[in-house]
Amino acid sequence: MPAKPAPIKKSPEKKAAEKAAEPAAEPAPEAPPADAPVEAAPAEAEAAPAEAAPAEAAPAEAAPAEADAAAPAEAAPAAEAAADAPAADAPAAEGAAAEPAAEPAAEPAAVTDAPAADAPADGDAAPAEAAAGEAAPVEAAPVEVEEPPKAPTPPPPAVPTSAPLSLVVEDVNNISLTVKWRAPENIGDSGLDGYTVEYSKEGSTDWVVANSELTTANRLCIKDLTLGDRLNVRVVAVNAGGPSEACALDESVPIREVVDRPKIRLPRSLRTRHVRTVGAKINLVIPFNGKPKPVVTWLKDGEPLDSKRANIRNSDKDSILFIRTSNRADSGVYEMTVKVDSFEDKASLILQIVEKPGPPASVKLVDTWGFNAAVEWTAPKDSGNTEITGYTIQKADKKTGDWFTVMEHYHRLNATISDLIMGNAYTFRVYSENKVGISEECVETADIATIQKIGIVYRPLEYKEHDFNEAPKFTAPLNDRATTVGYSTKLLCAVRGSPKPKVEWLKNQMVIGDDPKYRQISNQGVCSLEIRKPCTYDGGVYTCRAKNEQGTATVSCKLEVKQVIVAEADKEKE
Structure with a gap:
């Protein structure tokens, strides 16, 4: 059996190229048929020894590569074994077909006795080279590169506040100076961290910071000063944007005690x-x-x-x-x-x-009817530098020409003058007045109000007779009283009714009658009971009763007669 091809070691550059080749490659068209076609193992299969083949090299059909361009490196030995023939005793060169092709070869690779060339390590599809033949051209698939995320927009820089307001001296003595101020109008988004108060001697440009730390109060006492110095003081607001413009005193302050x-x-x-x-x-x-x-x-x-x-x-x-x-x-x-x-x-x-006001701006006669005339006028242009308090209206008969005052201290700008005499003609004039007095000039109507003579038939109005009868009713009650023995007192109340009610007085529910000790008066509805020089026995409940044909009404009060207590020492003196 033929020996297994040596394992291929991948360089770091090849590993990086595999990670970069992410898009899948399109399948290549099928290769033309060969005399002795030999199918190559798929790229995923592990490397296996190839079967015995004839001595003559025959073109092998290119194995379709995996659609994914980033196939694992273990597929390379399988492709190499498929292209190997028994006649080729030399093993394939190390690194040949180490990188899986992004696309299958367009032409069949020739089987030769020479080892395959090393595959390029640039991450694109690597062509499969025969041992003695030329490398087949391979088209590289487009690679999509993700854009790096954009950095966040930095926030706008902080802006200092506006200058503090109204810096004034609150107190000064021979060793200290106290100043106060108001907050700036514009603080900004970054807020306000505090204030810094600085001072310098008059004639010097060196400013000394009075507070070592920022103060959030709107008041600061500068201590340990020298008597007789004149100081210029300023205050600055500070926030994240830095110090603001300074607010300074209008003039220097002498350090001395104000008596x-x-x-x-x-x-x-x-x-x-x-x-x-x-x-x-x-x-x-x-x-x-x-x-x-x-x-x-x-x-x-x-x-x-x-x-x-x-x-x-x-x-x-x-x-x-x-x-x-x-x-x-x-x-x-x-x-x-x-x-x-x-x-x-x-x-x-x-x-x-x-001063006195000017006359009204204008006056006119509006209408005349019966024994009446309507007059209107406008306010004066010159009020005398104070408000107008009223107007005075006068009338004059054309026969006599004498002026008579009809209205005084009148507040409106129009008036109706009544009770004019039939057959007479009248002219009217108006004065304005304020708190100083009445205007020296006046305005007079241009038109004349003539009261026509017409026949008048008096027709008295018919009124329904009203029943004025009313039961007695006390409009002012009796009030409880207290008096001293020997001092006359009087009880008062008020009653109304129609016809006039009869009034009588009672003491402890007993009619007083014509007792000379009591004096009873009833005048215009006011009822009074005078008790002459009362004694302790005259105290009690007094009642005033009023009655007529419509009914009866009563009102009561309590009278207390006190005894004068004389001290024993006063008795001995007597």
Whole structure:
């Protein structure tokens, strides 16, 4: 029996080529028939000795390769054994057909005595070479290469916050300085880690960090300072994007003890709107505290005062706003600021200069009917720098020409004037008024209201007679009373009814009658019972009873008469 072919050792390059050849190869067309066809073993079969064959070499039919291009390496010995003949004593060369072909050979491989050539190790389909013949061409199958996964998109870089806001001095003394501020408007997605406070001496560019670690509070006390230094302070917000722009104090702060902080004592009368008339003299005194002497500044509507219109007189204790002759242009918001070093106090007062309003813009006669006339008008263009409180309407008969006031302090913009005289013609005029007074001018209607003479037949209305009868009813009850012996007292109540009810008084359910100790009065429904100089026996339950044809009503109260207790010591003195 022929010897088994030697096992083929695969190099690392061949192993890598087998893994890369994943797509299956298409089957090749069948080879033309040969004189002595010999079928090759399938690629999966293990290597086996070939049967005896004639001495003459006959072309063997190419064995179909496995559809998978990545067939195991053990199929190579089987293919080699199929091509081997008894005449070929030499074993196949090591490594021949070591790589399975991706596609079967298109032409039959000739059987020769020479060993097969080494198969290429590039991973593509390897052609089967005969010992003495030429290698058959093999088409390589396309290889699909997977694209590597894309790296994730990195997040956008963090952005610093905006600058902190409103850095001010909260407190200062001879060794420390306390500042406070507000958070930035824009913090960003990365949030806010904290704040860093820095300070430097006036005239120096070296900034010293006051807090070794970031602070999340909006306030910081800078300690261990030197008396007499002037410091510039700034604060920076920090987050993952880095530090923000700095927010600094407007001016340097002297490190010294402030004896008395500034405080404005605004009078109560100036805490609300201060109203004066045009032409009045303005002299407002506003006291304040502060030591050393504060610096006082005034603003009107956010702008410096006009020295031609207003004068300011400052002393150590107060500031005086003086206007010799006021006009409406002096109206506005006046702001006073008192400042000692970095501390300040502000107060605002509203000054309103008013005058009489102008007349209504227009007036017209709308309609006339019967003894009535309707008039409408529009609000004045000039209100006198204050609200309009009402209108005054007057009428005049064309015969006499005398004006008479019909309505005063009227709030609407239209009115109906009634009780006009038949056959007369009337003209109307309107004045406007505010808190200063009535306008000096007026507007008069262009049209004349003429009351026509017409026959009038009086037809009295028919009313259904109403029954006014009503049972007595107390509208004010009796209240319990307490009095002292010897002091007269009075019980009061009120009753109504129709016809007029008869009123009588009872004590402990007994009719009092004409007892001279009691005085009974009933006037316009008010009932009173006067008890003259009561004694302890006059206490009890008093009842007022009212009755008429429709019914009876009662009301009661309790009277307590107390005895005066005289101390024994007072008795001995007596």
